[in-house]
Amino acid sequence: QVQLVESGGGLVQTGGSLRLSCVASGRTLSNYGMGWFRQARDKAREFVAGISVSGGTTYYRDSVRGRFTISRDNAKNTLSLQMNSLKPEDTATYYCAAGPARYFTGYYPYTTERTYPNWGRGTQVTVSS
Numbered sequence: 001q002v003q004l005v006e007s008g009g010g011l012v013q014t015g016g017s018l019r020l021s022c023v024a025s026g027r028t029l030s031n032y033g034m035g036w037f038r039q040a041r042d043k044a045r046e047f048v049a050g051i052s053v054s055g056g057t058t059y060y061r062d063s064v065r066g067r068f069t070i071s072r073d074n075a076k077n078t079l080s081l082q083m084n085s086l087k088p089e090d091t092a093t094y095y096c097a098a099g100p101a102r103y104f105t106g107y108y109p110y111t112t113e114r115t116y117p118n119w120g121r122g123t124q125v126t127v128s129s
Contacts, residue, residue, distance in 0.1 A: 002027045002118040004096045009123030016086050022079040022096030022120060030074040033104035036081045038092035050110030053101045059110045086127045093122040
């Protein structure tokens with residue numbers, strides 16, 4: 001079992017930046033595919049970004065591509081999400097998630113919640129207009 005704890009959320013103006021971090025404990029992340037999801041008020045949780053075990057392959061939802069960057073440091077057991085040019089529609093609770101590497105066989109599994117057995121509790125991001 002992997003325990004995940006997110007941090008770095010906060011209040012920022014439109015066009016600003018935030019960097020989210022996720023620290024894992026219990027298991028080494030070098031055996032896990034990772035992802036970021038978000039959930040806005042009264043909306044379903046949605047995929048934001050995913051990254052392979054090595055970090056060599058990344059995926060993004062269309063609305064954040066070019067603005068967000070997902071990265072990982074397996075030596076430090078951390079996952080990050082650099083968010084630039086933030087918009088009010090990025091306002092949500094952001095969740096870090098991890099799943100065994102064998103589950104990730106291409107793009108689609110990264111975008112699917114059930115691929116990830118392990119979730120953090122989330123960190124709130126609010127972008128003011």
